[in-house]
Amino acid sequence: SQQGEEDPQxxxxxxxxxxxxxxxxxxxxxxxxxxxQNSGRGLVHxxxxxxxxxxxxxxxxxxxLDTSKKSSSLLITASRxxxxxxxxxxxxxxxxxxxxxxxxxxxxxx
Amino acid sequence: xxxxxxxxxxxxKTRGQQVxxxxxxxxxxxxxxxxxxxxxxxxxxxxxxxREEENGRGNFPPRFSGLQFPNYSxxxxxxxxxxxxxxxxxxxxxxxxxxxLFFGSGTQLSVL
Numbered sequence: 001s002q003q004g005e006e007d008p009q010x011x012x013x014x015x016x017x018x019x020x021x022x023x024x025x026x027x028x029x030x031x032x033x034x035x036x037q038n039s040g041r042g043l044v045h046x047x048x049x050x051x052x053x054x055x056x057x058x059x060x061x062x063x064x065l066d067t068s069k070k071s072s073s074l075l076i077t078a079s080r081x082x083x084x085x086x087x088x089x090x091x092x093x094x095x096x097x098x099x100x101x102x103x104x105x106x107x108x109x110x
Numbered sequence: 111x112x113x114x115x116x117x118x119x120x121x122x123k124t125r126g127q128q129v130x131x132x133x134x135x136x137x138x139x140x141x142x143x144x145x146x147x148x149x150x151x152x153x154x155x156x157x158x159x160x161r162e163e164e165n166g167r168g169n170f171p172p173r174f175s176g177l178q179f180p181n182y183s184x185x186x187x188x189x190x191x192x193x194x195x196x197x198x199x200x201x202x203x204x205x206x207x208x209x210x211l212f213f214g215s216g217t218q219l220s221v222l
Binding site for chain 2: 004031033035040041042043044045048088092097098099100101102103
């Protein structure tokens with residue numbers, strides 16, 4: 001079974017709008033990471049947030065973490081066509097591996 | 111570009127055959143992890159190698175095996191292929207702290 005679960009499974013937005021996706025997980029974590037995957041190819045690391053952090057920004061990305069609710073959110077502001085991809089959360093519970101969710105597929109319409 | 115390269119990019123095999131997938135890690139990285147990603151799913155951890163030793167294994171049968179070489183490149187071997195082994199196989203390298211993974215573009219394996 002997967003540690004993280006993303007919601008929604010799919011999201012379609014207009015260019016310029018914001019996209020928000022959520023991740024819930026089951027056990028205590030060391031950190032939580034978000035990755036992007038274009039067209040079923042390799043994953044690209046976007047951002048890492050540690051268990052003692054609540055919010056982090058990187059360019060147009062904003063990540064929040066609520067360890068009491070075991071959840072995280074990823075916000076992409078002012079979306080572009082190039083943001084069309086699948087987004088995965090991955091949890092690190094300090095046992096040598098990352099556990100990925102099933103992902104959110106984001107489509108940005110021109 | 112992450113600097114992690116995988117070969118081949120695509121592969122077609124028949125049930126029962128054996129396959130070897132290869133991965134060159136990013137310069138300076140001594141840890142390699144392999145993941146299997148079925149269509150529409152997230153990556154599932156197969157195993158990890160650190161300095162040529164297996165450092166952890168996911169819920170995969172023994173017919174999935176691996177190697178890491180002194181230059182930190184790695185191989186994934188799958189014996190007695192089954193139809194359900196059809197997936198994208200991803201290799202990821204990381205430094206000793208292992209926090210961030212740098213993925214290759216994957217090998218798409220089809221088992222007929």
